[in-house]
Amino acid sequence: MASTDKWGIVAEFESASAIYQAAEKTTAQGYTRVDAHTPFPVHGLDKALRQGQSHLGWIVICCGMTGILLAQLMMWWMNDVDYTMWVAGKEPYAWPTTIPVTFELMVLLSGFGAVFGMFGLNKLPRLNHPIFTHKTFWRVTDDRFFLSIEATDPKFDSQQTVRFLESIGGKNVAVVED
Amino acid sequence: MTATAHLSAPSLQQLAPHVTPKVRDGDLATAQMGLLAVGVVLIGAAWATGTHFYFSYLVGYMGMLAICLGALFFTMLQHITRAGWSVVVRRLAENIAGVLPFMLVLFIPLLVGFGELYHHWAEPNAADGVLEGKNVWLNTTFFFVRVAIYFAIWIGLVWFFRGNSIKQDETGDPALSLKMARVAAPGLLLFALSLTFASFDWIMSLDPHWFSTIFGLTYFAGGFMGFAAFVILLARWLGAKGYLQGAITTEHFHDLGKFLFAFMVFWTYTNFSQYMLIWYANLPEETGWFLRRAENGWGSIGTILVIGHFLFPFAFLLSRNVKRHPVGLSIGAIFLLVMHCFDMQFLILPEAGGTHAGGHGGAHAEHATSATGAHAADGAVARFTHSFGDYLHQIDWADFGCFVGMMAIVAGLTLFNIRRTNLVPVRDPRLAESLHFTNV
Numbered sequence: 001m002a003s004t005d006k007w008g009i010v011a012e013f014e015s016a017s018a019i020y021q022a023a024e025k026t027t028a029q030g031y032t033r034v035d036a037h038t039p040f041p042v043h044g045l046d047k048a049l050r051q052g053q054s055h056l057g058w059i060v061i062c063c064g065m066t067g068i069l070l071a072q073l074m075m076w077w078m079n080d081v082d083y084t085m086w087v088a089g090k091e092p093y094a095w096p097t098t099i100p101v102t103f104e105l106m107v108l109l110s111g112f113g114a115v116f117g118m119f120g121l122n123k124l125p126r127l128n129h130p131i132f133t134h135k136t137f138w139r140v141t142d143d144r145f146f147l148s149i150e151a152t153d154p155k156f157d158s159q160q161t162v163r164f165l166e167s168i169g170g171k172n173v174a175v176v177e178d
Numbered sequence: 179m180t181a182t183a184h185l186s187a188p189s190l191q192q193l194a195p196h197v198t199p200k201v202r203d204g205d206l207a208t209a210q211m212g213l214l215a216v217g218v219v220l221i222g223a224a225w226a227t228g229t230h231f232y233f234s235y236l237v238g239y240m241g242m243l244a245i246c247l248g249a250l251f252f253t254m255l256q257h258i259t260r261a262g263w264s265v266v267v268r269r270l271a272e273n274i275a276g277v278l279p280f281m282l283v284l285f286i287p288l289l290v291g292f293g294e295l296y297h298h299w300a301e302p303n304a305a306d307g308v309l310e311g312k313n314v315w316l317n318t319t320f321f322f323v324r325v326a327i328y329f330a331i332w333i334g335l336v337w338f339f340r341g342n343s344i345k346q347d348e349t350g351d352p353a354l355s356l357k358m359a360r361v362a363a364p365g366l367l368l369f370a371l372s373l374t375f376a377s378f379d380w381i382m383s384l385d386p387h388w389f390s391t392i393f394g395l396t397y398f399a400g401g402f403m404g405f406a407a408f409v410i411l412l413a414r415w416l417g418a419k420g421y422l423q424g425a426i427t428t429e430h431f432h433d434l435g436k437f438l439f440a441f442m443v444f445w446t447y448t449n450f451s452q453y454m455l456i457w458y459a460n461l462p463e464e465t466g467w468f469l470r471r472a473e474n475g476w477g478s479i480g481t482i483l484v485i486g487h488f489l490f491p492f493a494f495l496l497s498r499n500v501k502r503h504p505v506g507l508s509i510g511a512i513f514l515l516v517m518h519c520f521d522m523q524f525l526i527l528p529e530a531g532g533t534h535a536g537g538h539g540g541a542h543a544e545h546a547t548s549a550t551g552a553h554a555a556d557g558a559v560a561r562f563t564h565s566f567g568d569y570l571h572q573i574d575w576a577d578f579g580c581f582v583g584m585m586a587i588v589a590g591l592t593l594f595n596i597r598r599t600n601l602v603p604v605r606d607p608r609l610a611e612s613l614h615f616t617n618v
Contacts, residue, residue, distance in 0.1 A: 043616060061496075088460065096454045 007130035007178040008033075008150040009161050010137065011170025016042045018169060019145035023048035025168045026147065031161075033153040037131070037146040056117050063113025067106035075101060136172050151178075186350040190425075190604040194613055197425045199604050201597045206419065210597065213590030220583030225287075228576035232291030233530035237577055238584030239288065240381060241522040243281055244401025245408050246588065247373055249274035250332065251398075252405060253339050254369065257355070258362035263433055265612035266425045266602045270409050270416075272340040273595035278332045280591050284584075285325065288380070296321070299386035309386055316386055324379060331372045335365050343603050350605035373398055384529035388467040390456070396448040397525075403441035404518040407511035410434050412592065414508055416601070425602055428502050429616050435501030435510070442495070442514060445521075446488040470528045475568030479524050487517040498617075519581045527577060 013019040019036055026034050027050045036045055079085065080093035090097065119125065131137055131148060140146055147170065149161055158175055165173045190199050221235070228234050252271040256264045293300065299316040302309040309316070339358060346354045374394030382393050413426050413434075456464045471480060491514055500506040603609065 041618075046618075088458070090458070096450075096457055099450060099454065 006151040011165040012172040013145040033150040059117035060113045064110040067109035071102040071105035187607040210593040217583045217587030224576035234576035234580040238580030242584045245404040248402040248405025254362040257358040262608040262611035263615040276595040352607040399445040406438035410511045439495045478565035
């Protein structure tokens with residue numbers, strides 16, 4: 001059983017292909033709470049990490065639908081109920097006039113849903129992260145690639161996991177405290 | 179090859195030896211001849227029995243011309259953006275665009291039917307001051323000159339882009355890609371202008387009093403969507419015949435599906451923009467066009483387009499799982515091609531009213547009484563059914579027959595082109611990128 005004061009184990013790799021292969025081997029070994037940290041997007045890495053499809057789309061569509069509903073409700077209330085006004089012989093609540101506003105509000109709320117939903121799913125914003133205590137992790141924005149296995153992983157074991165990461169070519173393998 | 183110092187891209191043979199680069203000799207010949215025969219027979223039968231043949235022919239012709247022009251646009255778009263993903267699809271687009279020279283020949287029936295189609299402005303009423311003013315543009319001589327100019331532009335662009343792409347198959351010279359990227363910019367400009375004015379000339383001028391500056395864009399949007407649907411089905415069919423497997427993958431279909439979806443929405447966007455401005459301003463000189471499309475059953479087609487050309491496909495094609503599903507995407511593509519046919523009918527056929535009204539006099543009288551309010555109390559469904567009945571009453575089988583026939587001819591001619599070239603640009607410098615392309 002992993003103790004609560006450990007966040008996980010971090011290993012350093014020197015190239016995109018090295019981390020790709022390491023990710024494949026790690027997930028093949030049965031580790032599930034694995035993540036990769038790279039200076040640039042590495043194609044296919046999601047698949048090697050066996051990460052599922054993001055749920056962000058559902059958040060976005062819910063926000064978009066809310067936008068449509070809200071816009072229609074707003075215009076119906078304002079134009080038809082609260083302060084009825086006939087302009088140029090058009091019905092106060094005529095559908096063609098409502099489309100631009102409905103469209104804009106749908107886009108706006110979808111955009112909010114996408115950005116803030118992404119923040120939420122990533123548990124952002126936060127001021128610090130345990131992984132930053134790893135002594136070479138600063139190179140992640142420059143020329144190094146890191147693989148992390150979290151302590152909450154059912155297969156996690158502070159000694160065996162370290163040995164495993166070293167066996168697949170990881171350098172500077174270290175346990176990171178929470 | 180002699181050892182010269184010039185650069186040369188790796189070939190398909192080196193990058194993906196399992197992909198067949200070319201249609202086997204004699205293969206697909208039956209399909210090609212069959213499609214051409216079906217097309218000729220359908221259009222011949224339409225000519226022999228159609229009640230307003232030239233309008234029916236215009237529906238089919240403009241529908242398929244839009245798809246061929248969409249293919250030309252796609253080709254230039256990939257060059258100007260220096261796109262990597264699309265290289266394996268681009269040769270199909272080039273070969274569909276390669277039908278444009280044949281479209282010049284297929285334009286001949288429209289020259290024959292010129293008097294019937296465009297008599298409103300070709301032989302205007304002397305008292306019509308508006309048409310007198312428009313005579314600078316809408317006169318017979320200049321019309322034919324413009325036909326020549328449009329086709330000169332399109333055939334020239336096809337010749338340049340398809341020709342250089344085929345040339346690159348031999349040489350593998352990356353300089354050709356740079357050259358095409360450079361020409362794509364002025365090419366797209368010429369394309370936009372020629373397509374816009376061609377749609378003004380050949381569809382909008384059916385009602386010479388009416389005008390809409392966004393009209394060319396709506397025609398283009400529907401056409402490019404039609405192209406995406408057409409190329410998806412073509413690639414699927416070639417895949418079923420054992421070609422392009424391992425070259426055009428789920429990833430490429432996914433992207434073509436995005437194009438299909440995006441331009442379906444763009445069609446809606448432009449059409450709504452046109453409708454709302456006219457509806458809001460409510461000026462008689464503009465509203466007449468929509469009024470004619472609310473009468474005689476055309477209202478039901480308008481409703482079908484709103485639902486079938488937007489609401490349903492929007493919900494259906496939104497999910498990435500559908501776009502990546504072979505059957506799902508094909509259903510979407512077929513469905514939207516049917517909608518493309520309704521779209522062309524909606525643009526063209528309400529203007530055919532005068533030419534065959536004699537046969538349907540009864541229907542008009544019936545409509546006049548029914549419009550007085552007897553049906554106003556009915557539900558929306560009942561009103562739609564009644565309107566659709568009116569539509570069926572005045573539509574001719576040839577309005578569908580010519581569209582299907584023209585599509586068969588264009589598909590046959592596309593196969594004619596495909597059988598004579600490689601299936602993909604085998605030595606494009608971005609071929610490797612395209613073969614390994616994945617969506618995020």
